[in-house]
Amino acid sequence: MTSRPAQPIAAPRTGPVSERVAPAATAPFPAALAAAVERCWSKAAAPSEWNLTREQFQAALERSAAKRFPDRAPDAKKIEAHLDALHANDLALACACSLGSPAAWDFFVAQFRPELYRAARAIAGYSAGQDANARELADSLYADLYGLRESEGCRKSLFDYFHGRSKLSTWLRAVLAQRHVDEIRRSRRTEPLEDEIGRENAEIAATRAPSPENDPQHDPEHANHLAILQAALAAALGGLDSRDRLRLAYYYADDRTLAEIGRLLGEHEATASRKLERTRRDIRARVEASLRDRHRMSEVQVRSCLECASGEWPFDLTVHLRSARKI
């Protein structure tokens, strides 16, 4: 962030038609957290022209802690660690904007508007036809941040949903991404899903043309082998840890490249490739172990079982990525 304006000017609140109100209060902090709150306030360094009081900022910290620990009463050390990790300056800016400070809002616009438009173009796609969509995406977000919409006679700002766990710029990009994806998914649902599934299954089937040897009419064990393989594969997928499952989902379910997966998971492309390969090896080993140990198959039978799947494979096992079962 660049330097903030230094002039101590008291700016009045905006929102002439209805008052802006702060979000509902949560349980106040115990006295043991006073030092942590003070550290946050110092880090926030909110300029006086934003008209943000220490009490208002502390209320924002309390809401952030309540969001982080919703179901239980954590000890003071955990809350302190949470507070120390917050992006206090961004939280102060969001809080001041939410409360209607014109100075804070203008600072926000000056700092974040170009980046927001750039992010919207990157998300919506930067082409002649998409620039308008990107602009609309960003403008709509601005309206919600400003509190253009009213609820129960009061202006509510989207800033109320920012609690400082990430940088404000990243949070804004995440909101843009969510809106864009939801819009795309809404428009997708207007297309009949059956056609899409049929197209994909036809593509899959085309990669392996059925041969007489794989024709179920010639192999009475075929259906039995497929069922056994399905169960073994489902169990193997259920036994993976969350990161490996996510990597598999990106690669097979979403058809992402290794470079994209690396960026998504914060690892190098070569690392993503190596781990993917290891996961495949593990799955194969588990499947084979299951066929040998549980179903008493010989090596020849195991190979034959796997080759069954090179023909017809009617099962969608993405549902098994949702399973939390462990072997």
Add this chain to the structure above:
Amino acid sequence: MPSRDQDRDQDKPAADLLRRSLVSPAGAPASGVDACPDPEILAAYSERSLDTDETARYELHFSQCARCREQLAALVRAGDSATTTKEKRLGRAWIWDWPWLAWPVTAALVLAGVLVARRAVQRPAEQSLVAMNQPAAPPAASRTTPVARESAPAPTAPASESPAAASLPARISPNLNSAKSELAPPQNSTALAKKQDFQASDNRSFDRNEYARLEELAKSTAGAKDDTSARTADAAAPAGASQSASGTVVSPPPPDISNGAIGGAASPAPKSARSEQMSAAVIKGRSLAQSESVMVEAGGAPSARTLVRTPDPQVLWRFSGGRFVERSSDAGATWRVQWTNASAHLVAGAAPTADSCWLVGHGGMILLTTDGRNWKTVTPPADADFVSVVATDASSATVVTTDDHRFTTSDSGKHWTPAP
């Protein structure tokens, strides 16, 4: 099946099995999974700032939820664009080819960056959305102050004139007494230049008095919500009211749609019998009005907006305040928000075509769009409060101030001339 770059699947049967098993229908909702995390969690996850337990828990959800994975991919794209921009700015591509140059070049770049940043603070920031015109020399006759106007004696009326008509000069410039301190224009030409710099610069300092003035005007507008018809009439009066030989005030004729809208609301006038009669006459005459105040439901609560109609009945504009304008292309069924970056209070508009719209307001604010989407600030002819605008196209318009001064442009506001 799409080709895979650098796919080093050595175990073809297993890879093939997984590929076939994990193709899921696009757009299919994730069922039986936990609720999707909010954007703050996605943002914290992408910054790797979640703790170990949270990371494992949310990665499990992401592995089950196509929607979240799509959001994360979009988030990475947006983050990549920011990184790419920074990389282009720093010009990293060639430096690291000669590692021995790294430290001296880095030090030189840092020093240069500090010097450039210090100079850039003093320069008006580039505005991507707002195109600034060169300031035009204000017309010589534009500096009639409300104070001078107010102190001029009321016109002497014949005895037969109705008593209410004698109040017409006060009604044309309503609420001058209360608005005097707020609406008094700067006393010298450098103030206009300062205001243009103010609007142009993203690093501007704030004028406390300016915001206080806007706040007061906004409050008075909110308090006069019930008087929208009177305000509409007040704005119309300067544009079209005239006195007959007998002194009777003549209602302005209904506005011509092809020429765009006439002005919207000005500051609220004190209610009087005559003003109510004017309001009724004007409202009747404005049955085809293109700029009018309306109450809209927004989030369950009514709020005031000014509506601007266009020759295309499907296309409408509306605004409340200044920063945002909304446009509808389906006769008001849905609205799309547009950012105008206007810091003043907008009061009137005229839309001569479906894609062009003029908006005017207090503090010399004039905005224009010629493509229905992007707004630019037009240099005003005077640092005054504008209460109405009439436009024939995107180039030609006439604006009217609170003290009934009119200015005309035929080149989209690059040059203004006083109009009779």
